[in-house]
Amino acid sequence: MSLDIVILAAGQGTRMRSSIPKVLHPVAGKSMLGHVLDTARTLRPDSIQVVIGHGAELVRERLQAEDLTFVMQNEQLGTGHAVAQAIPHLKADQVMILYGDVPLIQQETLVRLLAQSAENCLGLLTVSLSDPTGYGRILRNENGEVQAIVEQKDASSEQRKICEGNTGILVAPRVKLCEWLARLSNNNAQGEYYLTDVIAMAVADGLRVATEQPASQQEVQGANDRIQLAELERHYQGQAARALMQQGVTLRDPQRLDVRGEVQVGRDILIDVNVILEGCVVIEDDVQIGPNCVIKNSTLRRGSTVKANSHLEGAELGEGSDCGPYARLRPGAVLGAKAHVGNFVEIKNARLGTGSKAGHLSYLGDAQIGDNCNIGAGTITCNYDGANKWQTVLGDDVFIGSNNSLVAPVSLGDGATTGAGSTISQEVPAAALGVGRAKQRNITGWKRPEKHKK
Numbered sequence: 477m478s479l480d481i482v483i484l485a486a487g488q489g490t491r492m493r494s495s496i497p498k499v500l501h502p503v504a505g506k507s508m509l510g511h512v513l514d515t516a517r518t519l520r521p522d523s524i525q526v527v528i529g530h531g532a533e534l535v536r537e538r539l540q541a542e543d544l545t546f547v548m549q550n551e552q553l554g555t556g557h558a559v560a561q562a563i564p565h566l567k568a569d570q571v572m573i574l575y576g577d578v579p580l581i582q583q584e585t586l587v588r589l590l591a592q593s594a595e596n597c598l599g600l601l602t603v604s605l606s607d608p609t610g611y612g613r614i615l616r617n618e619n620g621e622v623q624a625i626v627e628q629k630d631a632s633s634e635q636r637k638i639c640e641g642n643t644g645i646l647v648a649p650r651v652k653l654c655e656w657l658a659r660l661s662n663n664n665a666q667g668e669y670y671l672t673d674v675i676a677m678a679v680a681d682g683l684r685v686a687t688e689q690p691a692s693q694q695e696v697q698g699a700n701d702r703i704q705l706a707e708l709e710r711h712y713q714g715q716a717a718r719a720l721m722q723q724g725v726t727l728r729d730p731q732r733l734d735v736r737g738e739v740q741v742g743r744d745i746l747i748d749v750n751v752i753l754e755g756c757v758v759i760e761d762d763v764q765i766g767p768n769c770v771i772k773n774s775t776l777r778r779g780s781t782v783k784a785n786s787h788l789e790g791a792e793l794g795e796g797s798d799c800g801p802y803a804r805l806r807p808g809a810v811l812g813a814k815a816h817v818g819n820f821v822e823i824k825n826a827r828l829g830t831g832s833k834a835g836h837l838s839y840l841g842d843a844q845i846g847d848n849c850n851i852g853a854g855t856i857t858c859n860y861d862g863a864n865k866w867q868t869v870l871g872d873d874v875f876i877g878s879n880n881s882l883v884a885p886v887s888l889g890d891g892a893t894t895g896a897g898s899t900i901s902q903e904v905p906a907a908a909l910g911v912g913r914a915k916q917r918n919i920t921g922w923k924r925p926e927k928h929k930k
């Protein structure tokens with residue numbers, strides 16, 4: 477059966493106390509609405525309609541994609557009114573309603589809900605709550621069949637004792653749903669057009685209301701303020717940490733890891749505390765990551781090590797290589813197998829060949845460094861002339877003395893050596909020694925300056 481998905485994202489979210497719309501606030505580095513969209517896409521629907529209102533332009537700008545239709549709801553007159561705005565765009569047999577501020581809903585749960593959907597059936601996701609305050613309550617008859625939903629503010633004190641809450645997520649046959657929406661009234665405690673009123677209409681029309689429940693309450697939890705946002709973040713991170721451990725990763729403390737993207741892992745990986753993994757991170761077998769590292773869009777090959785306080789973005793660590801503590805690898809930094817990068821070394825758009833070393837205090841940018849090279853402490857590639865960037869190219873077995881300036885474009889042949897403190901602005905041929913520094917002279921009997929007397 478074909479499926480349209482409608483995502484409600486028009487609300488203001490006053491309690492966020494924010495200048496950006498609620499649905500753009502991030503969980504695990506991705507906007508709440510972004511999570512819902514990604515999950516919706518996994519269901520391969522025929523269309524996705526996003527109902528926007530508050531901050532509409534910003535939402536549209538941030539999430540624009542070919543497979544989305546944005547529908548304006550100029551006034552927020554209730555959830556039923558919100559869904560009704562999408563009616564002209566709906567064509568499929570079934571319509572699923574999701575919420576832009578309920579980010580952790582899982583694909584499996586929605587698949588189960590969809591399995592219930594049929595021409596003469598409405599699928600409703602409900603949740604058992606220890607404290608149902610604020611939720612619409614599910615009213616069932618003596619046979620346990622759902623009859624209606626009553627909102628908290630319209631509920632009698634007896635109805636408020638019901639602990640089965642409405643998540644708001646449902647799947648309904650489109651033609652029927654559109655008929656019901658057209659008949660909604662706002663004659664209720666909040667003066668709103670309630671989507672929830674369609675349940676009683678479905679029952680009156682002889683449809684069966686089938687319910688499913690999520691695997692956890694957090695899955696259907698909305699974030700109305702930053703406290704709830706943080707709760708969802710922690711739940712997400714707890715799940716992410718568990719998933720990694722199940723795949724063979726040792727986490728020194730599962731509560732001190734943050735995953736903000738997609739992580740692919742091998743086995744026998746060790747991750748110390750306060751590590752942040754962002755974007756697409758690939759970690760192969762036997763990798764060790766020390767404490768306080770940020771690793772974004774990077775690949776760590778088998779047996780490589782990232783030592784404490786290192787920051788990697790767009791980097792690749794070869795097999796058995798290591799970096800840090802305090803290494804900074806920027807986009808295009810590639811370490812060959814067994815390469816070594818030590819403390820306070822910054823690498824950008826540069827490749828260090830197999831077994832090459834840059835142990836201390838260097839900047840290597842726009843450089844090709846061969847195998848088994850040694851880069852002395854304090855070496856800088858002068859890659860930028862104020863207008864353009866230039867390459868520094870080193871062959872294999874090159875030894876750069878300490879505190880060199882390699883003024884690009886420049887190249888050094890295999891086995892070349894440079895003297896400490898050199899400024900190298902011309903080619904050093906293979907096996908030659910390049911020295912580019914002022915000759916030392918000594919002035920004997922030198923008198924040091926004296927302090928002025930007051």
Ligand code: UD1
Nearest residue numbers: 484485486487552553554555558611612642643644670671
């Ligand atoms: C709604 C349900 C309630 C359910 C609860 C779960 C209704 C009438 N009630 O109540 O049964 O237990 O969610 O959290 O549906 N929105 C719009 N446009 C509007 C109104 C709302 O886009 O005109 C969006 C909001 O931004 C929000 C979502 O719909 O993301 C839910 O709206 P909200 O007003 O928070 O509904 P609740 O009162 O929580």
Ligand code: CA
Nearest residue numbers: 610698699700
């Ligand atoms: Ca709500």
